[in-house]
Amino acid sequence: MDVILAAVGDAFTWQALLAIVIGTWAGIIIGGLPGLGSVVGLTIFLPFTFGMDVITSMALLIGVYCGSVYGGSITAILINTPGTPQSAATTFDGYPMTQQGRVDEALGWATFASFFGGVLSCVLLIFCAPQLAKFAVNFGSIEVFALVCLAMLCIVGISRGSLLKGLVCGMMGFFFSMVGSDPITGADRFTFGTYALSSGLDLIPVVVGAFALSEVFVRFSSRDEEATTIPEARLRFPGLRDIGRRLIELVRGSFIGSFVGALPGTGAAAAAFISYAAAQKLSPRRANLGKGEPDGIIASESSNNAVTGSAFIPTLALGIPGDVVTAMMMGAMVIHGITPGVRLMQDQAQTVYALFVVLIIVNVAMLVLSKPSIGLFRYLFKLPLGFVMGGIVMFSFIGAVSVRGNPLDLVVAALTGILAYVLRRGGYPLAPLVIGMVLGPALESSLRRGLLISRGDFLSFFTHSGIATTLFVLIGLFLIWTVTAGVLEWRARAATRRKAASAQPVSE
Amino acid sequence: MLATLIHPRVLTALALLVAGAGLSITAWQGPESAMLVPRIVLTIWCVMALAILVGELIRQAPRQRTAKAPRARSPLPLLMAAVLIAAVATASLGFLIPVLPLVALTLWLFRIRRPLPLVLGTIVIGGGLWFLFHHVLMIRLPALLTNGVI
Numbered sequence: 162m163d164v165i166l167a168a169v170g171d172a173f174t175w176q177a178l179l180a181i182v183i184g185t186w187a188g189i190i191i192g193g194l195p196g197l198g199s200v201v202g203l204t205i206f207l208p209f210t211f212g213m214d215v216i217t218s219m220a221l222l223i224g225v226y227c228g229s230v231y232g233g234s235i236t237a238i239l240i241n242t243p244g245t246p247q248s249a250a251t252t253f254d255g256y257p258m259t260q261q262g263r264v265d266e267a268l269g270w271a272t273f274a275s276f277f278g279g280v281l282s283c284v285l286l287i288f289c290a291p292q293l294a295k296f297a298v299n300f301g302s303i304e305v306f307a308l309v310c311l312a313m314l315c316i317v318g319i320s321r322g323s324l325l326k327g328l329v330c331g332m333m334g335f336f337f338s339m340v341g342s343d344p345i346t347g348a349d350r351f352t353f354g355t356y357a358l359s360s361g362l363d364l365i366p367v368v369v370g371a372f373a374l375s376e377v378f379v380r381f382s383s384r385d386e387e388a389t390t391i392p393e394a395r396l397r398f399p400g401l402r403d404i405g406r407r408l409i410e411l412v413r414g415s416f417i418g419s420f421v422g423a424l425p426g427t428g429a430a431a432a433a434f435i436s437y438a439a440a441q442k443l444s445p446r447r448a449n450l451g452k453g454e455p456d457g458i459i460a461s462e463s464s465n466n467a468v469t470g471s472a473f474i475p476t477l478a479l480g481i482p483g484d485v486v487t488a489m490m491m492g493a494m495v496i497h498g499i500t501p502g503v504r505l506m507q508d509q510a511q512t513v514y515a516l517f518v519v520l521i522i523v524n525v526a527m528l529v530l531s532k533p534s535i536g537l538f539r540y541l542f543k544l545p546l547g548f549v550m551g552g553i554v555m556f557s558f559i560g561a562v563s564v565r566g567n568p569l570d571l572v573v574a575a576l577t578g579i580l581a582y583v584l585r586r587g588g589y590p591l592a593p594l595v596i597g598m599v600l601g602p603a604l605e606s607s608l609r610r611g612l613l614i615s616r617g618d619f620l621s622f623f624t625h626s627g628i629a630t631t632l633f634v635l636i637g638l639f640l641i642w643t644v645t646a647g648v649l650e651w652r653a654r655a656a657t658r659r660k661a662a663s664a665q666p667v668s669e
Numbered sequence: 670m671l672a673t674l675i676h677p678r679v680l681t682a683l684a685l686l687v688a689g690a691g692l693s694i695t696a697w698q699g700p701e702s703a704m705l706v707p708r709i710v711l712t713i714w715c716v717m718a719l720a721i722l723v724g725e726l727i728r729q730a731p732r733q734r735t736a737k738a739p740r741a742r743s744p745l746p747l748l749m750a751a752v753l754i755a756a757v758a759t760a761s762l763g764f765l766i767p768v769l770p771l772v773a774l775t776l777w778l779f780r781i782r783r784p785l786p787l788v789l790g791t792i793v794i795g796g797g798l799w800f801l802f803h804h805v806l807m808i809r810l811p812a813l814l815t816n817g818v819i
Contacts, residue, residue, distance in 0.1 A: 205806045325721050329685060332714040336692065336707065343703035350703055351695060374752065381778060382745050547779030551772050551794045554752070558759075558768060559798065563808045568760035575756035579749050587681040605706045 165287075168514035171216050172522060180213070180221035181519065185526040188228020189534040193235040195373035195553050197560045198245035198365065199486045202229045204563070207493060215497040215512060220519045222493055226486060227279060227469045227523045230429055231531070234271040234462055235538055238264065239394055242376045242553065246368045247429035247465040249595050250437045254450060254457030261453050265397035270455045271462045272531040273398055274411060278463030279524035281415040282422065282470030287517045297423045297475060302610035303625045305424070307632035309604045312435045313596070314639050326589040334597020335604075337362050344606045345613075357569040364430075366561040366570040367598055370577025371591050373557040377550050378582040394539045396532050399455075410444055410459045418467025423475060428486075429468035430599045434592075436464035442642065470520050477501050477513060679725045686718035748778055763813030764803070769795045 171177075184206065191202040202225040210218030233245030238255035251271060258267035300308070313331070340351045341361025352358040404411070414436045421432035440460035441447050450457045476487045478501075491501055499505070499512060542549060561574035581591055615621040623633050693711040696704045751774050755767040772795035773787065781787050802808045803817075813819050 201808065204808060208807070325717050325724070329714055329717040329721060332689075332710050332717065335710045336714065339707050339710070346700070346703050348700050348703040350699065350707060351692065377775075378745060378749065381748055382743060545779075545781060547776045547781035548790055548794065550779050551775045551781075551790060552798075554775050555768065555772055555794050555798050558756075558764070558771075559802050559808070559810065562759070562764070562810060563802070566809060566811070568756075568811045571756035571759050572753070575753045578752065582749070583681055587678050589681075608706065609702075 164510050165514050168511050169518050171511065171515040172220070172518035174216070176213070176217045177220040177519065178522070180217045181224045181523050181526050182530070184221040184224025185228040185523055186224075186530050186534065188225040188230075189232035189235075189527070189530060190228075190537065191225070192229030192232025192248075193244045193534070193538060194556045195236055195242045195244055195369065195560065197556060197563075198233065198247075199226050199229040200365070200489065200564050201560060202226070203486065203489045203493075207489070210493060211496070215499060216515050216519065218493065218497055219490075219516055220523070222490060223469075223516070223519055224523050224526065226490065227466065227520070228527060228530075230465055230469055231272070231275040231279075231462075231527050232534070234275065234458075235268065235394075235535060238267045238271060238458075239538065239542065240376060240549075240553075242373045243368070246364055246595065246599065247433060247468075248461070249368065249372065249430065249592060250433040250461035250465075251458055252372070253437065253461075253592065254452070254454050257451070257453035258455070258458075263453065264393075265395045266399070266455065267453075267458060268394060268531075268535060269397040269399055270458045272396060272528065273404070274414065274459040274462035275466040276524050276528040277411045278415040278418055278465070278467035279469055279527070280521060281412070281463075282419040282467035283517055283520045283524065285419050286470045286473065286520070287514070299626070299628060300424055301626075302607040302614060303622050304628045304632065305603060306607035306611050306622065307629050307636070308424070309431075309600050309607060311632055311636050311639070312431060312438065312600055313604070314438055314636065314643070323588055323590060326587075327593045330584065330589050330591065331593035331597040334594040334599075335601040336597075337367055337594075338598045338601030339605065344602070345609050355569075357567060360565070360567070362573055362598075363565055363567075363570055364595075364598055365564045366574035367577050368595060369557045369561045370574040370579075371581040371594060373553055373560075374574060374578025375581035375585060375591070377553055377557075378578065379585060380546070380550060382582075394535055394542065396535050407456060407459055410440060410456050411463050413439060413443065414460045414463030415467045418464030419471040421464070422468035422471030428599070429465040429472075430595070431603070432468045433461040433465040434596050434599070436460040442639065466524075470517075473516070473520075477505055477516075676725070676729045679722065679729055682718060682722040682725045686715060686722055689714040689718050744778060748775065751775075759811050763819060764810035765796065765799050765819050766813060768799065771795075 187206070188199075188202050191197050191205070192199070203222060206221055206225050210221055213221070229245060230247050233243050233248030234251045234255065235244065237243040237248040237251040238259055241252050241256040241259075243249045243252055255267045255271065258264065336351075338361075340358060342348070342359055343350055349359055399407075417436040417439060418429070418432045421435055422429070437450075437457060437460045440456050441450055444450065444454075444456045444460075446454055446456050472487045473490075476491050494501060499509060505513060541552075557574060557578075558571060561570045562568060564570070581594075584591060584594075611622055611625075612619065615625070622629060624630060689711055693708070693715055696707045696711050699707075751771055755771040758767040769791060773791040776787055776790045776794075781790055799810065803810045803812075809817065
């Protein structure tokens, strides 16, 4: 307890609080600009931390990280262009709500769900970090494969009405993730002799092309129609009664995000899609998902922000960064004398708890700063459409090329933008493409490693461990549920059609 | 029949099938272990694309007799080509030189046509953001000169 109190004292210095305010506000703005995300934000702010003490520097970086994950939802809701890949699932219900004139409500739910998910994951982190770290160690290749298969089921849900098109886009996303060197043997795949393709396709250029550039093309092709207007955004927080009605969704999304974030190699984008898939099965208002239902925003935003806290579990407790962002944070920690690993909780407990307290303050700061940040976006989007679109093109280019510094990423973004425009016009959902690309590497490497462990015996995956068996049973149940629900829905529709057909002559 | 085949949705499905089939051939010619998962993925891709193509053909067949009103030629391909050319040119010309005309063209196509807003918009959005990221925030963007000035 003394350690926690001392950690609170460390976190509440004026330098740390100032760093939190600056970092969080900058993070929200950076996250909201299409193409720029957590990686670019951290890259910008990392050099500023060299002269700071440990807690102040980490407060600045954590602020940028959490702020950018939340900021991505603002443009996802306003212009159907997620600022970051983590917010791609927010577009499913956020943008339909904007089209229905409920933009204030959508932004309010996104902000509150982000705050709720972030704080709950911090509380979990403080009390359960050691236990979660021990449990996460039990997830080997086969368990991760089962978990990713479970997440893949959300393609089926998101593709409602066009399952085949959703699946083909999902396979396309998988294929994109397989370009480059094979993760096991190192052999080049689909590089067609181009050396620059050996490092594979990065997620950021694909997301920038699929959402930001294709949105510019769509708005250009319909610039005489209503779709070209960008609504005036304000923030309206949900009332206590609304929160009470959707508390289960908030808690579920936060727990899913906290759990997925604790597994190395998953990340906030995967957590948001898994949480959305769970909402499609479990939300009492699931029939409205995809049509402008706040539960969809809650599922996505509570889980992706919950990851920001729990992603520190493998990073701090095991020394394993879950993704590029946590790898950068880990690098910053090492620069400032914190060595992540199994001894960290014993050797530097006060510093670790101070970081947890900083995380909670960052989430509170995010809630407070959301209003002025959205106000800034409101002024930006009041500009003539041409300036907004020119800005999106420019930010897309900067975002696509700045992560790896590879000019080929710009070509990938441009080609993906054209492809995404054609697919959107053909009625193909783009979300499965991103899901395939996010989950593809984890699915492939876990399957291949699992096959090596089981000596090529795929059937032994199902009985490999209690966790694997449970996850595969859940997959089976979900499939049975989906097929049964589909058949029942089809029969109900057929019955309605028959009823309408038999009623027609009578009414005439 | 020909009118059905040249419908954009049918063409999209056909293009997906052809792309999937072409990539499948590459996958089946590649090494066994590295291409295991791509072969599965591309086979599913081809099956799905074939099913979509058949579905689109069935759906379009009854509609082929309906006459379509002639549509005005859209300059959208021009914008797409400009984006692609700028992206390709960045590798050899650096970041600034290709994006300036791209931003100017985007503003022009989105009806920012008065000279002052067009020029100011191009300089602020194109040049200003490039300067901010490349020189102030030190996020190194592709450069024309080896010293990175532009």
